Amino acid sequence: MRRLFVLVASLSSFVTCTSWGDPFYDKQNGVWGSPGCAAGTFYQIATGDLYLNFIADNAGAWKVALQKPDAHRTGGQYLLEQFKNADGTYGVSYTWFDGADLATATSTSSSIEVDLNDLPDAPDEGLPVFRSQRCSQLPAKFYLWFAEGIRFMQLTAVLQSKCTTSGSDCLESVFEFADVSGDKRLSVAEICRMIRILTFAAVASNPGGATEQDIDGAEALATLFAPALASAIISGSDYNGDGQLSLDEIFYDRGVTSAQAGMMEAAHNFSLDAASKIMGTIFKGASKLPGLLGP
Numbered sequence: 001m002r003r004l005f006v007l008v009a010s011l012s013s014f015v016t017c018t019s020w021g022d023p024f025y026d027k028q029n030g031v032w033g034s035p036g037c038a039a040g041t042f043y044q045i046a047t048g049d050l051y052l053n054f055i056a057d058n059a060g061a062w063k064v065a066l067q068k069p070d071a072h073r074t075g076g077q078y079l080l081e082q083f084k085n086a087d088g089t090y091g092v093s094y095t096w097f098d099g100a101d102l103a104t105a106t107s108t109s110s111s112i113e114v115d116l117n118d119l120p121d122a123p124d125e126g127l128p129v130f131r132s133q134r135c136s137q138l139p140a141k142f143y144l145w146f147a148e149g150i151r152f153m154q155l156t157a158v159l160q161s162k163c164t165t166s167g168s169d170c171l172e173s174v175f176e177f178a179d180v181s182g183d184k185r186l187s188v189a190e191i192c193r194m195i196r197i198l199t200f201a202a203v204a205s206n207p208g209g210a211t212e213q214d215i216d217g218a219e220a221l222a223t224l225f226a227p228a229l230a231s232a233i234i235s236g237s238d239y240n241g242d243g244q245l246s247l248d249e250i251f252y253d254r255g256v257t258s259a260q261a262g263m264m265e266a267a268h269n270f271s272l273d274a275a276s277k278i279m280g281t282i283f284k285g286a287s288k289l290p291g292l293l294g295p
Helices: 002-013 023-028 147-159 167-178 188-204 212-237 256-269 272-286
Strands: 030-034 042-047 050-056 062-067 071-075 078-084 090-098 101-106 130-135
Touching: 023 078, 023 090, 042 130, 042 147, 050 147, 062 147, 062 188, 062 212, 147 167, 147 188, 167 188, 188 212
Parallel strands: none
Antiparallel strands: 030 042, 030 130, 042 050, 050 062, 071 078, 078 090, 090 101, 101 130
8 A cells, every 4th residue: 555655646746846947848848749740750748857758660659758857957048958868878968949849959878977067058060950849739549549648747737836835735636636536535446547547657667668569568467457456455444444545544544744745755756767666566466466367
């Protein structure tokens, strides 16, 4: 129980980064596509300094990557961000607004992290420039294929204004997002939904991103184990025996005040690697439950 809700809290609250409120990030928030919005080969949902990228290969298959820069700063009209690549190297991107388009130039990779303050404010003129257009929404098929990932980004957008100053608002916002029916209690189905959303986020945050097959496999595993896991979570804290969980029941022995403080601390200490490890532990433990994998 503790691990799952800490994961929900952490994945939700880690988006309370100091970049929110930054004019560049505020302007960049939204959906971008390249070379256009209707039939692009690259799409991005940007929320603060969190990015969900969809990249098509030559065969038309999509890879999904949830990314957050290790460091960033602004220099004049440019945003400098440093990302760790799948091979362990580091790359620095320069992003700026070119009219209505978003332009990005990425420097060559380095084997070590660099101090962004040591770099020039503008990119070298010889670097290739990648341009994206602002889109009103993703292509319709994405809302079927990658619904959980899109929901995760919607959650981060909702929490932008909730988890920066008030642990109480942050905690309630996470619970309200999970509470689809709005009855202030979490059912088995609602907890299953959160497990699927968090599974998508954890898999997509792996180094190098995730293929459609990776996403499908993880979601299938989550669908298989989530009902048993959700039922076990409810049974462990359902003190009034109604088959659902209230916020008070979740934190009955821990205290909501302590949970609020924990949410704020998680906002500063969370990493996407931690999310992947926790989800891996949950599914590793679930796979050992007797009868679930047997005939």
